[in-house]
Each structure stands twice: as C-alpha cells, then as structure tokens.
Amino acid sequence: MITDTSGGASAYTPYSEVGIQMAIDEINEAGGINGSQIKLLKESDGSQSTQTPTLARRLIDEGAQVLLMNSGSASAIAVKPVCYQQKILCVAPTNLSAAIVEAPQQDNIWILGPTSAGIGELYAAGMAKAGIKRLAVIADDVPTIQSYVPALVGAIQQGGIEQVANEKVATDSSDVSAQIARVKAANPDAVLVMSLGGQAEVLVQKGLHQQMPGIKRFSLASIGNQPTTWELADAGSLEGLVVVGSIDQENTRTSEFAEKLAAVGGQYSVLTAYQPQGYDGVYLIKEAIEKAGGADDLEKINDAFSQITGYQPHYGGSDFTISFSADKHVGSDGNCGIVLNQFDAENKPSKIWDVYQGTC
Known part of the structure; x- marks a missing residue:
C-alpha cells in the first residue's frame, strides 16, 4: 500500500486504512485467500507524487503482488507507468480523478468511483x-x-x-x-x-x-x-x-459495516465514505485473486479483476453496484454511489x- 502519513491526503487516509485493515483481518481470520494469509506492506509518499513510482517499485521488490493506492489522486496517476510496466494490479479505492484510468498505460490501474x-x-x-x-x-x-x-x-x-x-x-x-x-x-x-x-x-x-x-x-x-x-x-x-x-443509512450493507466499524473502535471509527471504500477495495482484490487461482501470476490477477461485475459495495445507495471490464476501469455503475x-x-x-x- 502506498499511503500518505504526512502530506495533504493524510487528513483522510487513516479512515480508509481502518477499512483496509478491517478487511485484511477478516479475511485472514477466515483462512486467508486460497489458504494464504495477506501481508500488508506500506510506504508513505506524503502526497509527493514524484516519490510514488520509486516507492511502488520498492514494494514490488519486497514481494508485493498487488498495489493498493491510499494517497492522493496525483500519486495514483504517477504510479500508472509502474503498474503497466510491471503488469501488476493497482487499485485506488478512494480516488476520484478519471485521469487515473485514462490512456495511456491505464491497463493495470482501477478505481471504484464515481469520479470527479x-x-x-x-x-x-x-x-x-x-x-x-x-x-x-x-x-x-x-x-x-x-x-x-x-x-x-x-x-x-x-x-x-x-x-x-x-x-x-x-x-x-x-x-x-x-x-x-x-x-x-x-x-x-x-x-x-x-x-x-x-x-x-x-x-x-x-x-x-x-x-x-x-x-x-x-x-x-x-x-x-x-x-x-x-x-x-x-x-x-x-x-x-x-x-x-x-x-446512505438505508443501505443495509452500510449499516452492517457501521456495526463492525463501531466494534473496532478507535480515533477513526466515526463512519465516513473512506472506511467502506478501503474495505471494498480489499474484497475486490480478494475476488480477483480467487478468480485467478492464486497470486503468483500478476497479469492473471489483473485480467480477473477486469471481469468482476455486480459487486455490491458497503457505501452508496442500496442499488449501487460496481462492475469492471477491459474498457471500464471506473467500477461505479451509476451516480447513486454518491x-x-x-x-x-x-x-x-x-x-x-x-x-x-x-x-x-
């Protein structure tokens, strides 16, 4: 995970990181993904996007098989060449900029949306x-x-x-x-x-x-x-x-998530959009790895992510769903996610x- 602990995005990244860690803990407690535990490696770019590519390559060198972007949108844009060249799945759960997934070199990066x-x-x-x-x-x-x-x-x-x-x-x-x-x-x-x-x-x-x-x-x-x-x-x-x-408190999935978040407690347990977006980002990655039959083939994970359809997230309206395809790198299936x-x-x-x- 590329995050921001000191720059402009640090005002919200702790909230999404709570959701990310909740999902990881749940998955690991249930036996992991295909029997393997998730290990989260972290680097902070301080929202300095010039640092992001170097930090991303460092994480890959340390064994990262997926990159989770939890800094500003400029950082997600800056990491696109690394995602493309290394053929590694990159997911930015909270970023809004459509430029993240625009050509060129957009094949391996995805956002949940809706966009700006x-x-x-x-x-x-x-x-x-x-x-x-x-x-x-x-x-x-x-x-x-x-x-x-x-x-x-x-x-x-x-x-x-x-x-x-x-x-x-x-x-x-x-x-x-x-x-x-x-x-x-x-x-x-x-x-x-x-x-x-x-x-x-x-x-x-x-x-x-x-x-x-x-x-x-x-x-x-x-x-x-x-x-x-x-x-x-x-x-x-x-x-x-x-x-x-x-x-939307009428979304039962959001209400269920809010109960889990309250049980976790802590400084960042007041429900915002960021915790469920981080949480859903991890579960989408889990689905892709399972579809790919494991985490060893990085290209296969990315291809599997592109085939996810109809995922029901824990934010947005009750009818809001997330779907991807080779030509649809913004998951949002409509503006009822807002x-x-x-x-x-x-x-x-x-x-x-x-x-x-x-x-x-």
Missing part, C-alpha cells in the same frame, strides 16, 4: 434545481485537487452553470481574506470549495461564513468525511454546506440534501 466528473454532473443538476446560475470556485493548490478542477467544474459548466470566479489557496495559508473578497466581488449565487480538507478548508469555510453569510456553499468529499476536521471549525461555520458523501449531505448547526453532515440526489 460524475460529481460535477450531480452538482450541476442539483445547482440548477436550486436556482443557482453563477458559481465561484476556490481550490487549494495541491496537484490532486488541481487535477480535479477541469473535469468537475467543466461538468458543472456543461450543465448550464456559469463560473464567475476561480481562486487558488495554498494548503498552508493563514489568511484567505483576499481570495474571498474577490469571490464576493464576482457576485456568485454559490461557492464551490475544492480541497483535501483539513485546516485549509476550515479557513476558507470560516471566511465564507463571516464575509458572505447566507451564500450557498458546496464542497468535495474531503471535509464531509473528516470528523477530526469538523472539530477545527468555528461553531456553526459549516452549517448549510453541501458535501459529496457516500453514506450521496449529497448537508452540515447541520453542530458542524456535522447529518442531513440528506433534500434539493437533489443522484440515481442509477
């Missing part, structure tokens, strides 16, 4: 229904987020929403008042914040709450799935914020956004 473009389509429909016509965008400067901006904002624009401002903030910013002042001057109907979450987004949301009270606000999955980040926000400063989520949530007065994304939800 799917989120853009959903937000465009929801914003239109909410009467929003003019949108301002504030994005942090990390490569992962900057790779999302064209696809997601492009999909929103194709849905008929005009972009009237585009501001960038550094992840280590201590003052974003100038960016918010320029956004305010553009007179948008709503503001979309695109970030890895953490302190940078809290700073932006605090500024919007103070300088543009009442403005409709939207964000990505990051802050909606970071309970430790919610605690950093001023009281009520996140209220009304609409975020991309994947948790659940749009809204923050309440206690800075928790406890409500379903009642304006619009996706379907499959």
